[in-house]
Amino acid sequence: MNRVRPAIMTDAAAIARVDVECWQSTYAGVLSDQFLVGLSENDRKRVWSSFIGRYPGDMVVSVAPSGEIQGFGSCGRRRDGDSSFLGEVFTLYVATDHQGKGIGRALLLGLFTRLVRNSMGSASIWVLRDNPARFFYERLGGKLASHRKLQVAGVSVEAIAYGWRDLAAVLKTQARTGRQVDGES
Numbered sequence: 001m002n003r004v005r006p007a008i009m010t011d012a013a014a015i016a017r018v019d020v021e022c023w024q025s026t027y028a029g030v031l032s033d034q035f036l037v038g039l040s041e042n043d044r045k046r047v048w049s050s051f052i053g054r055y056p057g058d059m060v061v062s063v064a065p066s067g068e069i070q071g072f073g074s075c076g077r078r079r080d081g082d083s084s085f086l087g088e089v090f091t092l093y094v095a096t097d098h099q100g101k102g103i104g105r106a107l108l109l110g111l112f113t114r115l116v117r118n119s120m121g122s123a124s125i126w127v128l129r130d131n132p133a134r135f136f137y138e139r140l141g142g143k144l145a146s147h148r149k150l151q152v153a154g155v156s157v158e159a160i161a162y163g164w165r166d167l168a169a170v171l172k173t174q175a176r177t178g179r180q181v182d183g184e185s
Contacts, residue, residue: 002103004110007052007059007072014069015061016044022093030130035153060110062094062103070098075111077120085145085163087120104136109174112167122165126150129158137162141170 007015020039027036052059055076062071071094078088089111094103115123124145127134142162150159164170 002062002064002070002101002106004060004062004106006057007048007061009049009052011061011069011072012045012049012052013041015048015059015072016041018069018072018093018095019044019048019091021095025096026131026133027128030128030157031153031155057114060107060114062107070095071103071107073107073111075115075123078124080124083124083146083161085122085124085165087115087118087123087167089123089125092125099133104133105140105174108140109171112164112171116167116171121167122163123167124161124163126159126161128152129160134160134162141173 020041023031023039024036048059051074055074058076059072059074061069064070071092073092074090075087076090078085079090080088089108092104092107092111094107112123115121125137125142127137128150129147142164144160145163146161148159149156151157
């Protein structure tokens with residue numbers, strides 16, 4: 001069984017690998033091939049190393065018993081000043097060959113736990129409308145909260161936000177169903 005824990009600096013390379021893999025598979029046909037092929041694990045490793053260093057505990061990873069990182073997510077105080085949600089899930093990615101195994105759910109609940117512990121009892125997540133994984137958020141109780149155009153790789157794409165008004169209630173419901181997340185430090 002996978003374990004969700006806070007990311008540490010030595011996780012950055014594996015996080016970057018999952019990040020690039022997910023962008024290349026999820027956004028093929030949505031974003032340009034040139035952009036997707038040009039994504040660099042080294043560049044992403046620098047970004048994630050910086051995030052882990054600046055915001056300790058705000059990134060979690062899902063680690064298989066073998067030690068392999070199979071997914072990650074990050075969160076914090078919302079970036080959009082107009083949002084009525086206190087927190088935001090910035091990223092949530094699961095390696096393509098490990099999707100559909102409950103890893104995304106465990107990561108999201110780990111992020112919700114982190115937000116609640118930091119006095120952010122509500123949260124949203126932005127996702128590209130053409131991302132087929134967006135229905136995952138609906139299955140976990142996320143409600144359509146907003147939409148806007150984003151510029152990604154020089155292309156205007158539609159993004160939608162899902163929101164949860166009461167993260168503690170989501171965590172309580174998931175705990176009752178036996179879907180708990182390993183402790184977070």
